[in-house]
Amino acid sequence: xxxxxxxxxxxxxxAGVAVSDLTVAFPAGGRxxxxxxxxxxxxxPGKITGLVGESGSGKSTLALALMNxxxxxxxxxxxxxxxxxxxxxxxxxxxxxxxxxxPGIGYVFQASQNSLNPLKTxxxxxLDLGRSHGEKNLRGLLRRARELIEDMGLDAVRVxxxxxxxxxxxxxxxxxxxxxxxxxxxxxxxxxxxxxxxxLSQASVLEIIKRVHRDLGLTTLVxxxxxxxxxxxxxxxxxxxxxxxVEEGETQGILRDPRHPYTRGLLAAMPRITGDLExxxxxxxxxxxxxxIPRAGCVFxxxxxxxxxxxxxxxxxxxxxxxxxxxxxxxxxxxxxxxxGHAETEAAS
Ligand SMILES: Nc1ncnc2c1ncn2[C@@H]1O[C@H](COP(=O)(O)OP(=O)(O)O)[C@@H](O)[C@H]1O
Ligand code: SF4
Ligand SMILES: [Mg+2]
Numbered sequence: 099x100x101x102x103x104x105x106x107x108x109x110x111x112x113a114g115v116a117v118s119d120l121t122v123a124f125p126a127g128g129r130x131x132x133x134x135x136x137x138x139x140x141x142x143p144g145k146i147t148g149l150v151g152e153s154g155s156g157k158s159t160l161a162l163a164l165m166n167x168x169x170x171x172x173x174x175x176x177x178x179x180x181x182x183x184x185x186x187x188x189x190x191x192x193x194x195x196x197x198x199x200x201p202g203i204g205y206v207f208q209a210s211q212n213s214l215n216p217l218k219t220x221x222x223x224x225l226d227l228g229r230s231h232g233e234k235n236l237r238g239l240l241r242r243a244r245e246l247i248e249d250m251g252l253d254a255v256r257v258x259x260x261x262x263x264x265x266x267x268x269x270x271x272x273x274x275x276x277x278x279x280x281x282x283x284x285x286x287x288x289x290x291x292x293x294x295x296x297x298l299s300q301a302s303v304l305e306i307i308k309r310v311h312r313d314l315g316l317t318t319l320v321x322x323x324x325x326x327x328x329x330x331x332x333x334x335x336x337x338x339x340x341x342x343x344v345e346e347g348e349t350q351g352i353l354r355d356p357r358h359p360y361t362r363g364l365l366a367a368m369p370r371i372t373g374d375l376e377x378x379x380x381x382x383x384x385x386x387x388x389x390x391i392p393r394a395g396c397v398f399x400x401x402x403x404x405x406x407x408x409x410x411x412x413x414x415x416x417x418x419x420x421x422x423x424x425x426x427x428x429x430x431x432x433x434x435x436x437x438x439g440h441a442e443t444e445a446a447s
Contacts, residue, residue, distance in 0.1 A: 112317045113182040113202075113284040115141035115164065120177030122159050122168050124388060130173065131388040133159040135341040141285065143182070146311055146318040148332030148349060150325050150364065152385045156341040157321045158208055161287050164319075165199050166190060181285065200231055204283030208290045208321075210274035214262040220273055221258035224280060231281055239280065246276045249313075250306055268299030272306060279310065286311065287319045292327055304330055325364045329353050337361045340386055340397035347422035357422060357429040359402050396427070404428040 120137045123130040134156045141147045149157050162168050164179055166187045179187045184202050187195075199205070207213055215223055221240070228239040244254040250272040257265070257273060265273065271291060278286060288307060292300040308331060311318045320331050328335055328349070335352045337345040337360065345358040356362045363381040383401040391397055396409040408427050416423050417430040424430075 111182075112144035112315050113184075114143040114317060115182075115285060115319075116178075116180045117160075117164070118178050118180070120160065120163055120179065121175045122156075122163055122172055123175050124172050126388050130175065131391070132175070132341050133172070133388060134163065136176065137338075137341070137343050138177075139336055139343055139346060141317050141319055142334060143317050144315060145333040146308075146320060146331050148328030148335045149319060149321045149338060150328045150335060151323065151338035152364075152381070153323055154385050154387060155338040157323075157338055158289055159341075160338070161205075161289055161319065161321055163188070164285075164287060165203050165205060166195055167199065183284075196231060200227070200281035201283065203285045203287055204278030204281070206271075206274045206278045206286075206288040206291055209294070210289075211267050211270040211294055212262075214270065214273070216262045219259055219261055220265075224258070224277065227277060227280060233281075243276060243280055246279055247273070249310070250276065251302070266299070267295050268303060271295060271299070271303050275306065275310065279314065283316070285317045285319070287321070289321045290323070291320065293322070293324075300327075307331060325353075325368050337364070340391045342397060342425065343423070344398065344426070345422070345424040347424075351420075351422065357419075357424040358398075358426045359404050359428070360398050361424075363401075396425075398426075 117140070118138050120134055121132050122134040123132045137160060149160070151157055159168060159172065163174060164187065166179070168174060174188055177188070181187055181198070181202060184198060187198055190198060214220065218226075221243070224243045225236055225239070228236055233239050243258065247254040247257050252269060252272060257269070262270065275288070291307065292303050295303060304327065307318070307320065310316065320328060322328050332349045334347065335349040336343055337352070337358065339360045345352065345356065345361045352361060353365065356365050367381050381401070386392070386397070392399065394413075395411055396402070396405070396414050399405045399409040402409070406427060414425045414427045414430070416425050
């Protein structure tokens with residue numbers, strides 16, 4: 099796939115992304131309630147990071163903040179998002195932001211299968227995207243679009259002259275990836291890329307994501323409520339619950355030995371790992387919404403089989419153990435691990 103890329107398109111080094119202490123709040127019930135609460139995480143350059151959690155856990159809000167695109171009335175109330183070569187995205191406005199959205203981060207939105215303009219062909223919309231970013235070489239832009247479409251196993255001539263309703267769900271999702279990559283993004287974010295697709299289209303979209311990530315030397319974030327999807331793609335996995343990162347680490351390690359009770363619950367609810375629908379146990383209870391997230395103690399305690407008195411009083415701090423980060427009193431006790439603060443102090447001394 100890389101053979102046809104120009105020298106300018108070849109990336110020497112993939113970009114890293116560092117999210118630090120990010121809080122995003124929405125007004126509700128007369129208060130500002132955090133959908134994302136003091137989240138810190140890194141997207142490792144050249145790797146696929148998976149972000150997983152039930153619906154409502156704050157995944158899309160976090161991902162939109164990477165482009166400083168949190169929808170109103172949402173408000174970033176703390177933190178920063180640093181992208182290599184760009185700086186803190188949250189302090190950018192106007193033309194600075196235009197350079198992030200498209201050339202910096204290519205974003206495939208949740209439900210992007212339905213986000214094309216029904217009245218314009220795909221080709222016309224791709225040209226519109228180029229023009230809105232001041233691209234003068236529209237011929238070159240179309241050439242890149244054709245190559246990307248062909249790389250996704252589609253007929254470029256047909257796709258470019260098609261309207262949304264003439265494409266299947268799987269084809270639209272692939273076209274969404276073409277839009278995200280058209281302006282040579284360094285970082286690719288895919289929000290629920292397979293959710294509305296049948297199993298066959300899911301498998302082929304997962305293969306395409308793996309291939310473009312590798313061939314274009316991207317830093318990639320894949321978001322899904324399905325641990326199976328993240329498990330198949332991601333080098334590292336971040337588990338979110340009620341706006342918090344509750345566990346993070348290398349994907350295979352998390353699948354083999356989850357530490358946080360919520361991650362364990364997600365894993366137990368996943369038939370694809372056990373291979374047996376009978377053995378898949380749905381996670382009891384429902385995730386809280388912004389108004390019902392507990393304001394003190396551990397946000398998972400009402401659904402947690404291991405909850406103890408301390409869990410009602412204090413929010414569990416991050417614990418670091420063997421390359422894993424998790425926020426749980428019970429898991430920290432059984433790991434005999436160091437709290438994140440201690441580990442950092444040790445590393446610095
Ligand atoms: N525009 C909005 N206005 C008010 N609340 C919102 C808005 N967008 C998201 N939320 C709330 O923020 C929380 C996280 O939502 P979201 O980021 O979409 O979660 P996920 O992507 O994990 O499903 C949910 O409780 C949701 O209702
Ligand atoms: S801190 Fe307590 S309630 Fe929260 S996940 Fe751990 S054991 Fe369960
Ligand atoms: Mg979402």
